Amino acid sequence: MACEPFADLLHRFRQDRQHGASELARQALAWLGQSVAERAQVDDAVRQMLRDQISQLCALRPSMGVVAHLLQRWQYQLESFDPSANDVGALVAGANELSALSQQAVDGCVHHAHSLISPGYTLLTHSCSSTLMQLFSSLRETDCHIVICESRPLNEGVTVARQLNDWNIPCTLITDAQAGLYTAQADLVMVGADSLLGDGAVVNKVGTRLLALAAQRDHCPFYVVAESFKQRPPSADALILEQMDVAELNHDLPHEQMANTYFDITEADLISAWVDERGVHRQFSPVVW
Amino acid sequence: MACEPFADLLHRFRQDRQHGASELARQALAWLGQSVAERAQVDDAVRQMLRDQISQLCALRPSMGVVAHLLQRWQYQLESFDPSANDVGALVAGANELSALSQQAVDGCVHHAHSLISPGYTLLTHSCSSTLMQLFSSLRETDCHIVICESRPLNEGVTVARQLNDWNIPCTLITDAQAGLYTAQADLVMVGADSLLGDGAVVNKVGTRLLALAAQRDHCPFYVVAESFKQRPPSADALILEQMDVAELNHDLPHEQMANTYFDITEADLISAWVDERGVHRQFSPVVW
Numbered sequence: 001m002a003c004e005p006f007a008d009l010l011h012r013f014r015q016d017r018q019h020g021a022s023e024l025a026r027q028a029l030a031w032l033g034q035s036v037a038e039r040a041q042v043d044d045a046v047r048q049m050l051r052d053q054i055s056q057l058c059a060l061r062p063s064m065g066v067v068a069h070l071l072q073r074w075q076y077q078l079e080s081f082d083p084s085a086n087d088v089g090a091l092v093a094g095a096n097e098l099s100a101l102s103q104q105a106v107d108g109c110v111h112h113a114h115s116l117i118s119p120g121y122t123l124l125t126h127s128c129s130s131t132l133m134q135l136f137s138s139l140r141e142t143d144c145h146i147v148i149c150e151s152r153p154l155n156e157g158v159t160v161a162r163q164l165n166d167w168n169i170p171c172t173l174i175t176d177a178q179a180g181l182y183t184a185q186a187d188l189v190m191v192g193a194d195s196l197l198g199d200g201a202v203v204n205k206v207g208t209r210l211l212a213l214a215a216q217r218d219h220c221p222f223y224v225v226a227e228s229f230k231q232r233p234p235s236a237d238a239l240i241l242e243q244m245d246v247a248e249l250n251h252d253l254p255h256e257q258m259a260n261t262y263f264d265i266t267e268a269d270l271i272s273a274w275v276d277e278r279g280v281h282r283q284f285s286p287v288v289w
Numbered sequence: 290m291a292c293e294p295f296a297d298l299l300h301r302f303r304q305d306r307q308h309g310a311s312e313l314a315r316q317a318l319a320w321l322g323q324s325v326a327e328r329a330q331v332d333d334a335v336r337q338m339l340r341d342q343i344s345q346l347c348a349l350r351p352s353m354g355v356v357a358h359l360l361q362r363w364q365y366q367l368e369s370f371d372p373s374a375n376d377v378g379a380l381v382a383g384a385n386e387l388s389a390l391s392q393q394a395v396d397g398c399v400h401h402a403h404s405l406i407s408p409g410y411t412l413l414t415h416s417c418s419s420t421l422m423q424l425f426s427s428l429r430e431t432d433c434h435i436v437i438c439e440s441r442p443l444n445e446g447v448t449v450a451r452q453l454n455d456w457n458i459p460c461t462l463i464t465d466a467q468a469g470l471y472t473a474q475a476d477l478v479m480v481g482a483d484s485l486l487g488d489g490a491v492v493n494k495v496g497t498r499l500l501a502l503a504a505q506r507d508h509c510p511f512y513v514v515a516e517s518f519k520q521r522p523p524s525a526d527a528l529i530l531e532q533m534d535v536a537e538l539n540h541d542l543p544h545e546q547m548a549n550t551y552f553d554i555t556e557a558d559l560i561s562a563w564v565d566e567r568g569v570h571r572q573f574s575p576v577v578w
Contacts (some may be wrong), residue, residue: 149466150441150538150540151466152439152441152464152465152466153464155540158540158541158542161540161542161546162542165542165543165546171546172546172547172548173538173540173542173546173547173548174547174548175441175442175465175495175496175538175549176441176464176465176466176496177438177440177441177465177494177495177496177499177553178495178496178548178549178550178553179499180495180496180498180499180502180553181495181498181530181550181553205466206464206466206467206469206470207464207465207466207467207469209469209470209503210466210468210469210499210502210503213469213499213502213503213506214498214499214502217502241470249439249462249464251439251444251447251450251462252447253447253450253451253454253462254454257450257454257460257461257462258461258462258463259461259462259463259467260464260467261467261470264467264469264470
């Protein structure tokens with residue numbers, strides 16, 4: 001099957017509100033691998049084109065550190081590619097390998113996050129993280145209760161509640177504004193991440209910072225579960241918190257009188273521990289670049 | 290015109306999401322005054338009936354301290370009523386006077402709150418407070434900008450934005466989850482209150498506590514504007530944070546899997562100052578009962 005046109009991939013990337021950052025990053029790697037596999041040769045012109053495409057993909061969803069991270073890792077391979085040897089297969093394999101490592105890292109996160117949860121716990125979470133969904137699926141019959149913020153404007157929390165319902169996991173959906181009523185009674189807060197910044201601060205769906213402030217106030221542990229691939233590369237462009245279409249708010253108001261910033265930054269001192277594929281870190285543990 | 294049946298008043302009280310606590314309290318006083326005015330005599334049986342009605346009105350909207358406060362003040366008059374003198378007119382006048390004092394107190398709050406705002410300020414607010422609406426109406430042509438949280442589930446913030454729009458006051462409506470993005474850039478946060486507790490903690494529309502936590506974190510002053518009549522009487526029943534129908538969340542989920550608590554409590558140490566008809570208090574200033 002021929003590779004999807006790059007413009008189509010970009011369009012999907014821009015519109016996608018369903019898939020998490022890791023899944024989108026793996027889709028981008030798959031596309032790059034397939035695009036290279038279709039070529040007999042990767043010459044300087046192709047490399048320049050690939051560099052441009054990587055740059056465009058990273059710029060499209062700037063809050064998603066894992067996209068920048070995985071594509072940057074693959075670009076290292078691209079830069080050290082020897083055109084005279086022209087081992088195109090190695091580049092393709094590199095993309096596939098990074099994608100597999102990314103999935104393994106998620107599995108590792110889930111394993112370590114699970115160790116923090118005892119039967120009967122009440123967990124509080126925000127938005128929809130594919131990593132946390134994998135974790136929650138392992139909480140069937142543990143008598144845990146999950147409280148989920150709806151996560152306006154598109155209410156990804158409702159999707160989480162429906163899935164938990166299918167799994168017979170007791171859950172309560174709340175408006176984002178109610179988060180401060182639940183941190184005093186929850187055993188812990190767990191959220192995923194779109195990006196981890198160099199100091200351990202976390203970029204995640206907007207509302208996460210308020211939840212973390214309430215958790216700290218109420219002495220409720222606040223855990224961020226995110227594979228190390230979500231650490232933004234030092235070379236990444238300056239962080240921009242994505243603004244989405246204010247029509248998503250669904251209010252009958254002039255558009256210039258609404259704001260729809262999708263992400264916020266939760267400072268490192270609000271975070272009790274970072275959970276990644278290497279374990280549970282009480283101090284932020286940056287990867288080596 | 291004959292007095293509205295008490296059951297109808299109760300029904301309106303229970304359903305009302307449009308009027309603030311002060312306005313509802315004044316409506317209750319007007320009803321009690323009119324109900325007494327229609328009687329030739331206030332004997333022990335009538336007094337007992339009025340006590341019961343006051344108790345029911347207070348219990349219906351337990352988060353609204355001003356209802357308990359004003360009705361308690363009127364009940365003091367009722368308890369010291371001398372049946373042999375039978376001066377029914379004094380009881381009616383007492384209800385009207387309390388109602389007028391309540392409105393004067395709101396005017397006083399607005400006056401003192403205004404003194405905290407300089408031209409060009411950015412204000413951040415939550416939900417819809419009739420006291421703050423009166424304040425905002427005085428901010429026309431001051432070049433102030435008002436950021437309003439939508440205040441799920443019924444989005445009273447949208448009503449505020451529309452009114453500001455009619456007044457040509459620049460404003461930005463945000464989801465409740467975005468509050469933590471704005472406290473660092475606003476000059477101050479101002480909210481109304483449904484009740485003030487004995488230690489100065491504030492009961493207000495849910496989401497207020499998260500906003501206060503973010504304001505404290507970002508060194509943004511957090512002001513509560515509420516007339517002293519909003520202080521809950523010491524004799525009030527234990528505080529219950531009202532739960533409303535989860536159908537208001539408008540999600541297709543089993544009802545037992547959603548929660549819709551309408552109010553939260555913002556602790557006194559998160560509040561920079563309390564503004565009431567007596568002035569701006571950096572320490573909470575309880576009224577004498």
